[in-house]
Amino acid sequence: MTQLFPPGTDARLRGLALVGAAVLVLAGTFAFAWARSDGAWRLGVPAPQPIPFSHAIHAGGLGLDCRFCHAGVERGAEAGMPTAETCLGCHAQVWNVSAQLQPLHTALALDVPVAWASVHRLPGHVRFAHAPHLGAGLDCATCHGAVASMPRTVKAETLSMGFCLDCHREAQPARAARHAHQGIPMPPLADCSTCHR
Ligand code: HEC
Numbered sequence: 001m002t003q004l005f006p007p008g009t010d011a012r013l014r015g016l017a018l019v020g021a022a023v024l025v026l027a028g029t030f031a032f033a034w035a036r037s038d039g040a041w042r043l044g045v046p047a048p049q050p051i052p053f054s055h056a057i058h059a060g061g062l063g064l065d066c067r068f069c070h071a072g073v074e075r076g077a078e079a080g081m082p083t084a085e086t087c088l089g090c091h092a093q094v095w096n097v098s099a100q101l102q103p104l105h106t107a108l109a110l111d112v113p114v115a116w117a118s119v120h121r122l123p124g125h126v127r128f129a130h131a132p133h134l135g136a137g138l139d140c141a142t143c144h145g146a147v148a149s150m151p152r153t154v155k156a157e158t159l160s161m162g163f164c165l166d167c168h169r170e171a172q173p174a175r176a177a178r179h180a181h182q183g184i185p186m187p188p189l190a191d192c193s194t195c196h197r
Pocket residue numbers: 049053054055058059064065066067068069070082116117118119120121140141144147148152153
């Protein structure tokens with residue numbers, strides 16, 4: 001029978017298989033590390049905004065309360081965003097010549113909200129509401145980090161399912177005791193239906 005492959009082929013194939021396996025292991029390790037890294041959750045990455053707004057100047061330097069601009073946070077699901085009027089209350093006087101503030105005038109003229117980009121938006125299948133968390137005495141910084149010192153708003157916590165669940169498991173006993181006392185039946189905080197529709 002004629003030889004189809006030159007001598008030494010077998011060794012080379014085995015070598016190739018070994019290299020292939022090593023590449024697979026490396027790729028797997030990399031994918032695993034990436035999925036758990038800050039980069040995958042876009043921590044510390046600012047979003048392009050219509051106006052270069054700075055919490056460091058307004059909440060930090062000027063000392064404005066978070067609720068001055070995010071008025072819904074105590075009562076509702078959404079914290080809410082400031083209207084153009086809220087900004088122009090000051091910026092009709094201060095910095096009123098700045099072209100940076102043009103989107104405020106456009107929003108006002110067209111009667112539409114300023115198109116701020118979000119760095120915290122959760123996927124649509126997750127249910128979240130601010131009010132019960134603030135009612136439980138939590139601080140903005142627990143989930144948003146030191147916003148008042150941020151020149152550009154970034155995500156400080158992953159807001160992953162694990163992040164939510166860690167606290168919900170810990171908070172469950174106190175909540176159960178509170179609700180038993182009030183006589184309202186409530187599903188455990190770690191139940192899937194608490195956060196998923
Ligand atoms: C003068 C108004 C103003 C004040 C005061 C203010 N914010 Fe904001 N906030 C904004 C604006 C405008 C945006 C959208 C632009 C941006 O993300 O920087 C924003 C965005 C945010 C976001 C990101 C929302 C998202 O969807 O990703 C968080 C979180 C936030 N603010 C928290 C706070 C906290 C906490 C405080 C108090 C320490 C605070 N803000 C005070 C105006 C304000």
